[in-house]
Amino acid sequence: xxxxxxxxxxxxxxxxxxxxxxxxxxxxxxxxxxxxxxxxxxxxxxxxxxxxxxxxxxxxxxxxxxxxxxxxxxxxxxxxxxxxxxxxxxxxxxxxxxxxxxxxxxxxxxxxxxxxxxxxxxxxxxxxxxxxxxxxxxxxxxxxxxxxxxxxxxxxxxxxxxxxxxxxxxxxxxxxxxxxxxxxxxxxxxxxxxxxxxxxxxxxxxxxxxxxxxxxxxxxxxxxxxxxxxxxxxxxxxxxxxxxxxxxxxxxxxxxxxxxxxxxxxxxxxxxxxxxxxxxxxxxxxxxxxxxxxxxxxxxxxxxxxxxxxxxxxxxxxxxxxxx
Numbered sequence: 001x002x003x004x005x006x007x008x009x010x011x012x013x014x015x016x017x018x019x020x021x022x023x024x025x026x027x028x029x030x031x032x033x034x035x036x037x038x039x040x041x042x043x044x045x046x047x048x049x050x051x052x053x054x055x056x057x058x059x060x061x062x063x064x065x066x067x068x069x070x071x072x073x074x075x076x077x078x079x080x081x082x083x084x085x086x087x088x089x090x091x092x093x094x095x096x097x098x099x100x101x102x103x104x105x106x107x108x109x110x111x112x113x114x115x116x117x118x119x120x121x122x123x124x125x126x127x128x129x130x131x132x133x134x135x136x137x138x139x140x141x142x143x144x145x146x147x148x149x150x151x152x153x154x155x156x157x158x159x160x161x162x163x164x165x166x167x168x169x170x171x172x173x174x175x176x177x178x179x180x181x182x183x184x185x186x187x188x189x190x191x192x193x194x195x196x197x198x199x200x201x202x203x204x205x206x207x208x209x210x211x212x213x214x215x216x217x218x219x220x221x222x223x224x225x226x227x228x229x230x231x232x233x234x235x236x237x238x239x240x241x242x243x244x245x246x247x248x249x250x251x252x253x254x255x256x257x258x259x260x261x262x263x264x265x266x267x268x269x270x271x272x273x274x275x276x277x278x279x280x281x282x283x284x285x286x287x288x289x290x291x292x293x294x295x296x297x298x299x300x301x302x303x304x305x306x307x308x309x310x311x312x313x314x315x316x317x318x319x320x321x322x323x324x
């Protein structure tokens with residue numbers, strides 16, 4: 001299927017988002033800037049359907065602490081009159097959701113050898129200890145070759161990893177070795193500020209268009225605010241959430257290199273609650289719950305509060321020149 005463009009952000013909000021990024025994205029206390037629903041941090045993270053430009057803060061001062069901060073750093077205070085739109089300043093500190101080698105994993109069930117390959121299982125390259133999630137099956141738009149798609153920091157993970165690097169399933173944390181090579185690194189989206197990469201199959205094992213615990217993916221779609229979504233991640237298994245923000249930008253440092261990752265999608269708990277994501281979920285695909293279309297590639301998250309952040313799937317597919 002083709003990759004529809006996201007048209008759900010009003011132009012006035014997009015212009016205000018650009019201004020907010022210019023004013024605040026370099027602030028070390030800012031973890032994400034996007035457009036989405038208002039989040040009431042002090043009311044149980046209640047979501048209100050008021051569209052705002054949201055500047056997410058790692059630390060959010062209140063009362064006298066805010067007064068002291070504003071007096072000392074007036075240029076860092078997020079003000080609607082400067083942004084030109086309603087603003088919100090939710091608190092959350094996001095981090096890459098790769099599972100590192102030095103932490104014990106909660107479960108090995110998704111860390112076995114799978115044949116056929118499918119979304120939601122353990123994967124890594126030959127050099128990076130730990131594991132992320134095999135996102136799913138894509139097709140090269142030029143060669144029609146079958147490929148796996150995941151994050152750059154899962155399949156590549158270093159500026160020194162060579163082209164054609166072997167990809168293991170399961171990942172190295174789960175015992176992946178040379179005999180578990182299932183694909184070869186092909187290309188990535190970092191030049192377009194997309195934390196994503198694809199690897200072509202070696203033919204060692206087949207790849208199915210399926211997500212462990214969810215079933216087949218029906219295609220690609222554009223995310224929208226209010227959409228209910230679900231994913232199959234190697235760290236947390238099958239989880240659900242609701243999209244609350246779009247077109248976000250986040251500064252991420254990859255081994256000393258600064259990148260502003262674009263087109264992010266913010267996912268919060270549904271009213272029913274439950275976990276959204278955890279370490280090990282990097283690379284998993286968020287699917288629209290109703291249609292099972294892929295709408296986002298998961299890459300960072302927060303545990304308190306419980307949030308996930310993905311990259312919009314249409315832009316991921318275009319950056320990598322692949323289709324679902």
